[in-house]
Amino acid sequence: MANLEDIIYSAATYLLTTFAFLLAFAILRLQPINDRVYFPKWYLKGIRASPTHSRAIISKFVNMDFKTYIRLLSWMLAALRMPEPELIDHAGLDSVVYIRIYLMGLKIFVPITLLAFAVLVPVNWTAGALEQIKDLTFSDIDKLSISNIPPGSRRFWAHVAMSYVFTFWTLYVIYKEYKTTAILRLQFLASESHRPDHFTVLVRNIPPDPDESVTEHVEHFFCVNHPDHYLTHQVVYNANKLANLVAKKKSLQNWLTYYQNKYERNPLSRPTTKTGFWGLWGTRVDAIDFYTVEIGKLNEEEDKERERVISDPNAIVPVAFVSFKSRWGAAVCAQTQQTSNPTIWLTERAPEPRDVYWDNLAIPYVELTIRRLLMALGLFFLIFFFMIPIAIVQSMASIQGIEKVLPFLKPLIEIESVKSLIQGILPGIALKIFLIVLPIILMIMSKIEGFTSLSSLDRRSAAKYHLFLLVNVFVGSIITGTAMDQLKTFLNQSATEIPKTIGVSIPLKATFFITYIMVDGWAAIAAEILRLVPLIKFHLKNTFLVKTEQDRDQAMDPGGVDFAASEPRIQFYFLLGIVYAAVTPLLLPFIIVFFSFSYVVFRHQIINVYNQKYESGAAFWPDVHQRLIIGLVISQLLLLGLMSTKDAEELMPLLVTLPILTIWFHVFCKGRFESAFVKFPLQDAMVRDTLERATNPNLNLKLYLHDAYVHPVFKGGELERTHIINEEEAIMLVTTRRNAQKSHSK
């Protein structure tokens, strides 16, 4: 076990490393050539333009204004300076609420740390149980922790009392945060004058009708069942092939522009290209002519496909975006059940157009439940058995293993340098690759589960990742051994035994987790702000691939808050903090450094870098809250387990009460706030409808909504015009077609 001095020494090392990263960032960000890497948000907003044209060649690439170097960390202040309302306006509510999670961490842990150091550290330090045991090596850290208190001591009352204080303080803070977020969300939704999703409902599982097409069926159904409110609807086309064609055409268009630019700059030689893949082989042809012809061909093909999609009734999936005359009508339709069969005509609030995940819209009910079952089983196996393939790789990575499996490699392996390389890197690599790929696997699993918006996909992936971290990183680090061993432990130990087993090991793992926080937490945040990968990628692209200004815009990869991967990791640090608050308070300052550092960095990033793909209005908060509660309950159960081995029976009833109170608090908060994140209240809808009628009486809603929910590939295409005509026709036919057909067929 590490000594206190060791910890301080390595903390200093990591702090210095982190500071070096920050220094690198502070210098790199000032170079104009990196401008698009560190300030893409402003480019996308159109406020900043390439610094290419106005300055001297040298200052295009390197910042020569040395005054700016003096204020190296000024970006930190700048990041903190923008007030919250402006920030919401600038970066969206999702991002702002996301960084509020870090702020909440500070709000929770700063007072807890102060209290823990004022009360628990003296109580632990002066107990002196460890000194009484002969032949025991212990460090100062252990003297600071609960391990230093002899069993049956009355000093445990302090820990239990503090654990109550910590719990109530945490609950108070997360209650306030839930409330604030709910208010922010409602204000945010109210502040925008109108958004298509306010008026629109996503209708899924439209039942097939032998007499009518999907669009007629939808029209009739809503004309009958929402007669005063129904406005219009958009059907959804299965446009996968068309999307491919559009993407292909876009790439050809880029090449054409590139060669045209080239020719313009050097009109003497007409550029040529080869017809093969990426112009690398094939017959050499005139590039501009070649691409013009190719684009022409694609245009035809695209028109044909577009024609087919629009005219073929099988290309329409049984899903529609139904719009209403008022927010009230949409809110009513989204919250009610339409027919006596609750698996057809499913209505829900439409996601923002950007947020729609088009591929998942048309999954029937039975298939959906089967998919969820399979993915639940898949997640179980992923969490508990992921070590099997990795263990195979790792066993091969041991020298003996490789020599056994591949004996002919023996002479090569016996070379000392090769041997140490294999021993050092290979075992780590398999696990590292898996951990990098993991969020992608989880996202694919969420997609298979059939959620219809990007935001819900992110939320589901985060939930899965959280579970993974909990079982494999938290419990896995405490009960050493594979997850399978843990599964056996869980199955073969009793409900009272599990918290005991884990709880007892908790104080012993404090130094491990302190190191973990520094390696994984601090360093990762520093890497986040340096944006090393996007930096390299941008310069590579800029040098070799960028042909047009459009390409440069695309080479700039602003990214965004990766909620699915980052939020569960915050939760993990929260869990560490709350678990160790009553056990080894020394861990808390490290958590505080993590939270404050992250807060500043991410605030900087959402101001200058990130460009969110969608805006869900902080719809993820109930999940965040729930996971905080899970963390609290785990910490309480582990303290209970730990105490039960310390001859402190009289404290048990007090400790049992805590999780019950916490779970009750969760139920209370759920009832109090959750629906603000799920439903759109009728009163708010009515207020805003009335307001809009007064301020904007001439709004042509039908026109406004007309192409809001068109599949991206149709945007600005011909579909829309055809659609209008179709629609008018449909309205004319509303009352007649079905009857006419029916009387015909009889």
Added chain:
Amino acid sequence: MANLEDIIYSAATYLLTTFAFLLAFAILRLQPINDRVYFPKWYLKGIRASPTHSRAIISKFVNMDFKTYIRLLSWMLAALRMPEPELIDHAGLDSVVYIRIYLMGLKIFVPITLLAFAVLVPVNWTAGALEQIKDLTFSDIDKLSISNIPPGSRRFWAHVAMSYVFTFWTLYVIYKEYKTTAILRLQFLASESHRPDHFTVLVRNIPPDPDESVTEHVEHFFCVNHPDHYLTHQVVYNANKLANLVAKKKSLQNWLTYYQNKYERNPLSRPTTKTGFWGLWGTRVDAIDFYTVEIGKLNEEEDKERERVISDPNAIVPVAFVSFKSRWGAAVCAQTQQTSNPTIWLTERAPEPRDVYWDNLAIPYVELTIRRLLMALGLFFLIFFFMIPIAIVQSMASIQGIEKVLPFLKPLIEIESVKSLIQGILPGIALKIFLIVLPIILMIMSKIEGFTSLSSLDRRSAAKYHLFLLVNVFVGSIITGTAMDQLKTFLNQSATEIPKTIGVSIPLKATFFITYIMVDGWAAIAAEILRLVPLIKFHLKNTFLVKTEQDRDQAMDPGGVDFAASEPRIQFYFLLGIVYAAVTPLLLPFIIVFFSFSYVVFRHQIINVYNQKYESGAAFWPDVHQRLIIGLVISQLLLLGLMSTKDAEELMPLLVTLPILTIWFHVFCKGRFESAFVKFPLQDAMVRDTLERATNPNLNLKLYLHDAYVHPVFKGGELERTHIINEEEAIMLVTTRRNAQKSHSK
């Protein structure tokens, strides 16, 4: 362990006893004097009248028509003859669906029994593991059960295969039943032309408004937020005192009528009474004068109280029944969220007027969540620690115990007859009293939880009772010992150990549960049809207390299906059947006898006896379904536990799959059907609104709904008139009052 012959012998005994009960019933029901005990339903429907007037004195009391005695069991056929639609019309959907649970039991267990006897009994019988073990006494029952198969035998494949067949068959039947019940419910709701609850929404937690009274506030809120649909509303008065006065007056009125009748029959002596309690002591006064004066006084008091309730704004609780112009409007309001704070303006479908539980309407949100927490804890302690008070009584009931606690009783106790009486009866009595009182305790707990309708109270009590039976009767009979011992077992054994411990004991307890089925199941049903308690009560009342025809009507106690106590007991027998189907199939015929016998008896009862207090439209079915699933999963886990001790590792994956599939099936069914029992679909609402507008265009809905949701004590009273006036006033004031007041206060 009992022998097969013993079982057959005791089964015959119990069958004979049951038959004796039936015989008694068949004779008693034919006596005119018992007519009101065995056919109260027909009296209440007004189809049958007292047989007092037309016949000879003797035949008023005893049936002399001996021909009717010959067809003793004809009532069984008569009970089965009424077709289901007519039965729904006659007894209501709740009762019909309730007896369908028994029918479902037959549908599940008859094929399972046939299969089990055809496949598992031969497999078990011929295995002969028990015969190979020396010095083991075993009975024929054990030879028929899974105990007779040696560990590691390949015969276990038959049990696993059968367990799959049983599970799939059960799931198929309960799927069909869920579907049928959902259809029955929707048809039932559609068949009645209009019911007040179709148009009405219960609004709770109306926030206080400093400027307006509750009624104005409701009016304004719904005029603004449901402008096209709001019709009217009824506020709820806190009328507890008034209800007491009304009840008191009613009783005095009865006495007055009684004395008036007496005086009419014997005009010579004016009847006298004493002024004390029940006329038993006090000064002797003229009865008619006395009661006339008393009623006059009460009338005044009642008027004053009524005046106070109506005029005092504090007597109005923040709850209202809001009615809409159409079913569509009511359905929309009930299913949507009204304001951004989801704990105020809570809307839900109004229960039927008879179904409202008035006392619970006005509980604020925070209080409600605290009450639920306390009751959850209370239930936990009730289930696991109820034995403590009973054990105390029982320990005192042992001779040594009594002698220790009350040594002066020693001489008395030592008398042999007293001793045996105490030893024989006392221990049982304490438990028996508790078990009789238990449903009442559970109902009180449900009332404290704050549910607003009698039907939901019944459902909640049933859920609690089910849990109690599961832990204390099922597990408690298998792991002998108190529930506290079991709690320790649960806490100290691992997740894999618990099913093993219970599973291993399952085959050993077969004879115990067979006896239990006969004693508790068969006999209880026979007692149910004999109605011994209501019979005695009726005759006692008829002899001593009945004074007027009204009293005789009240002395007739039709009762009803006691869902809260009976349904969990059905579930218990279902659980026994499904657990033993693969283990000891011999138990199954006893279950079948129980279900078929119950079905006939309860069908007879709902036709001739029961008069339901409310009609919820089979809203309890999702609970029934859920508990069936719980039973199935328990049976699968126990089989898994049993098998894991039998060296059948290769069967484990197959057995683990079963509960996963079952739980998935539950999720599937929940999504597919549950909302039919919770929400009223808009399409159905619209169809029926349209239909009603066409068939009944002149329906004055406001008048129809006007006194639908008045507290029973106001029915036909003066409140209604005042209420109309108030309402008209309120409408006049809708747009003015608030502004006027506000400008006033500024």
